[in-house]
Amino acid sequence: GENVEQHPSTLSVQEGDSAVIKCTYSDSASNYFPWYKQELGKRPQLIIDIRSNVGEKKDQRIAVTLNKTAKHFSLHITETQPEDSAVYFCAASLTSYDKVIFGPGTSLSVIP
Amino acid sequence: DTGVSQDPRHKITKRGQNVTFRCDPISEHNRLYWYRQTLGQGPEFLTYFQNEAQLEKSRLLSDRFSAERPKGSFSTLEIQRTEQGDSAMYLCASSVDWAEAFFGQGTRLTVV
Numbered sequence: 001g002e003n004v005e006q007h008p009s010t011l012s013v014q015e016g017d018s019a020v021i022k023c024t025y026s027d028s029a030s031n032y033f034p035w036y037k038q039e040l041g042k043r044p045q046l047i048i049d050i051r052s053n054v055g056e057k058k059d060q061r062i063a064v065t066l067n068k069t070a071k072h073f074s075l076h077i078t079e080t081q082p083e084d085s086a087v088y089f090c091a092a093s094l095t096s097y098d099k100v101i102f103g104p105g106t107s108l109s110v111i112p
Numbered sequence: 113d114t115g116v117s118q119d120p121r122h123k124i125t126k127r128g129q130n131v132t133f134r135c136d137p138i139s140e141h142n143r144l145y146w147y148r149q150t151l152g153q154g155p156e157f158l159t160y161f162q163n164e165a166q167l168e169k170s171r172l173l174s175d176r177f178s179a180e181r182p183k184g185s186f187s188t189l190e191i192q193r194t195e196q197g198d199s200a201m202y203l204c205a206s207s208v209d210w211a212e213a214f215f216g217q218g219t220r221l222t223v224v
Contacts, residue, residue, distance in 0.1 A: 004154075034212060043203065043215040044155065089154045096212045097143055099168065102154030 006103030137206030
């Protein structure tokens with residue numbers, strides 16, 4: 001089955017700097033790669049996603065890239081703000097409505 | 113609130129007791145998913161339904177776990193003879209066939 005790995009497990013950046021989280025997946029059949037943000041005690045919330053027919057997607061300060069050949073995908077957050085502090089999960093799925101396999105998470109701390 | 117609703121939000125039970133959780137999906141969402149999340153980990157897929165049909169069960173779901181969605185609307189997850197290792201956050205999510213899933217707030221189970 002699918003296995004998703006994620007690095008780093010913790011990340012601390014100064015406010016205004018960029019943060020990058022990298023993930024790999026194992027199942028070449030996966031075509032949908034969502035990213036979730038989870039604040040302490042709250043539900044995971046989808047912040048951005050990318051499908052396998054797209055190499056890059058951007059939404060304001062957040063961008064995701066996908067290298068399907070290498071089975072790598074990454075999340076980039078620019079101009080980080082303290083409210084970006086949370087745990088971020090990458091994930092992989094066959095489609096947007098199939099079961100989602102999550103990575104272990106990255107705890108991001110943005111220092112004011 | 114028109115989001116995914118889970119009840120109860122918190123449950124403390126003694127080892128060996130049975131517990132049941134309920135999930136009400138977003139109206140007209142035909143797909144419903146159950147995940148389990150332990151502290152410091154990403155959510156792990158347990159099972160999912162398309163309408164009332166249970167389409168897939170994870171190997172994580174032992175014989176003590178059972179899920180139902182009798183009328184294709186709300187779902188219940190029952191854990192029989194609870195063990196301390198069952199302590200976790202149980203998350204429910206729902207979606208339609210062409211879109212991503214939305215998560216509920218979860219039920220936090222503590223087995224003492």
